[in-house]
Amino acid sequence: MSKFAPTPEQQAAIDFDGNMVITACPGSGKTSVMKEKIRKITPVLADHKGVIAITFTKKASQELKKRCKHNAHDTKQSFFGTIDSFCLKELILPFISRVWGGNPAECKVVRRLRSPYLLFLDEEYCSPTVENILNDDGFNRLYDAGFVWMNSFAALALHVLNSSESAQRYIKARYSHVFIDEYQDSSLAQHQLFLKLLELGLIATAVGDVSQSIYEFRGGNPELLNCLVDDSDNFRHFQININHRCHASIINYASRLLDPNFQLIQCEEKRIYRRLVTGNLTSVAQQISGRISSWIDNGKWGVSKASDIGILAKKDKSLKLLTAGLNIDYRIYSENPLDSVGSDCSDLYSHLLAFKYGAIPTVQELIANQFELVVLKENNLALVRKEIRALREIEQVDQLIAKFHELASMLGIEEDEESDIAVRTILQQEEIIKQFMPLDDNEVQVMTLHKSKGLEFKVVLHFDLEEWSFPFQQVVNNDWDNPVYTSLIQDANLHYVGITRAENCCVLIRSTLRQNSRGDFSQSAPSYFLRLPQLEGLYG
Ligand SMILES: Nc1ncnc2c1ncn2[C@@H]1O[C@H](COP(=O)(O)OP(=O)(O)OP(=O)(O)O)[C@@H](O)[C@H]1O
Secondary structure, three states: OOOOOOHHHHHHHHHHHOEEEEEEEOOHHHHHHHHHHHHHHHHOOOOOOOOEEEEOOOHHHHHHHHHHHHHOOOOOOOOOEHHHHHHHHHHHHHHHHHHHHOOHHHHHHHHHOOOOOHOOOOOOOOOOHHHHHHOOOOOHHHHHEEEEEEEHHHHHHHHHHHOOHHHHHHHHEEEEEEEEEHHOOOOHHHHHHHHOOOOOOOOOEEEEHHHOOOOOOOOOOHHHHHHHHHOOOEEEEEEEEEOOOOHHHHHHOOOHHOOOOOOOOOOHHHHHHHHEEOOOHHHHHHHHHHHHHHHHHHHHOOOOOOEEEEEEEEEEEHHHHHHOOOOOEEEEEEOOOOHHHHOHHHHHHHHHHHHHHOOOOHHHHHHHHHOOOOOOHHHHHHHOOOOHHHHOOOOOOHHHHHHHHHHHHOOOOOOOHHHHHHHHHHHOHHHHHHHOOOOOOOOOEEEEEEHHHHEEEHHHHEOOOOOOOOOOOOOOOOOOOOEEOOOHHHHHHHHHHHHOOOOEEEEEEEEEEOOOOOOOEEOOOOOOOOOOOOOOOOOO
């Protein structure tokens, strides 16, 4: 790891010891700032204490943990993980019995509530609040029936923390600080939990960027980050606004997309391009494959390996069309049949396949990092490890599925037939099996814009820039002449996230043929994003 030389604005954020909110543009090194702060705090903590470091994805928390522990740095009893994992492991499982009785160790964690359990609740909550928990006794009944529902974790954890003095004593004794990354995608319950931790005396740091808010559809609310910025009584606001990742011309384009008055950075060369390519996405991919190969062979744009190139699109369907035409090695991160099932069983099977095919290298890592939401009983841990290890030896599909069933039962996860079918479908398709193998530097990376969050590439090829493809448009009240962009701000943020993944070159591509919702192709028009007047002259 090269030595990190902080800028003055990064250094100011690292040095400040109180409650703070850091707003940070893409590529501004917020991960590095969080890492430096945690490495500065932990040496002075007692051995039984640590910090709470919450990131948006498991992958991001593994990365942060690795960077904090670099050079055998002792992070003491710190917690690294997602907010869901924190709520479940540190608050719900250890303390809910003090509030609602029962035996949480016997509970099943469910991602999706199915009938009849869905009917326990008064309404279909997207992201319940603590008030919902207090006013709707369906949550309590669900728990009595042996279930804790993932979407309610933050609210449930807050309810536990509000109601149980033991939980409060534990948190205060164990943790000195709390950090939450990607705060712009926090829900109200998560925000209230963060404020509760502050009230208990933990020193609180929130990090985020309103312009990178892309999960409103899941209950994320970027206004909550602004609330912290406005709350100057409790939080000092720091801005880290130098983008160290992208070429200046890419920064100019991305910034003007969101702010027509953005003061342009001086730069000679344009490294962001718009291209119109003839045909549908499959034929476009055939045409550009040769160009991509030559960039890899000649090290153009600083590309030293195929995985330095990211192919991004808004729609999962577009990725399928694109990969059908690519004549180069690639790795696609698209929704696979197990993702589509979306149950706890399908989640487990995904992790087991990732271990079998090597994306998760060790049983230790599988259990420590991927089983975040599985309630593991100490007494059968050794057997679980042995059974998982055996997966790599199994060749027959039926045997593999039988072993998956055994493991599901040992881990208290309900089997479902859809997950079995999904596993069989995956095992018939080499391209999908690849998703469960370790990243190969010889493969270009293909994924949706949502999945690209937090990543960086030397070159980004950004597709779906046709009208009706992106941004999302809807016909309202049968008025076909005036379709409405119903999620324009979130889509603009998503476009911004995609563009700012690029270090040295970003190509915005429109294909002349667009696939409609029925699967037919028709002539495309340029996307709304390609028609914005403030972007004129900023691309090559
Ligand atoms: N002070 C610095 N000097 C040089 N490079 C830096 C500095 N700080 C960060 N970088 C580099 O900038 C890039 C972006 O850093 P990082 O991934 O931490 O940003 P981020 O704020 O988390 O990005 P995003 O929000 O877009 O995901 C990395 O390649 C990192 O090494």
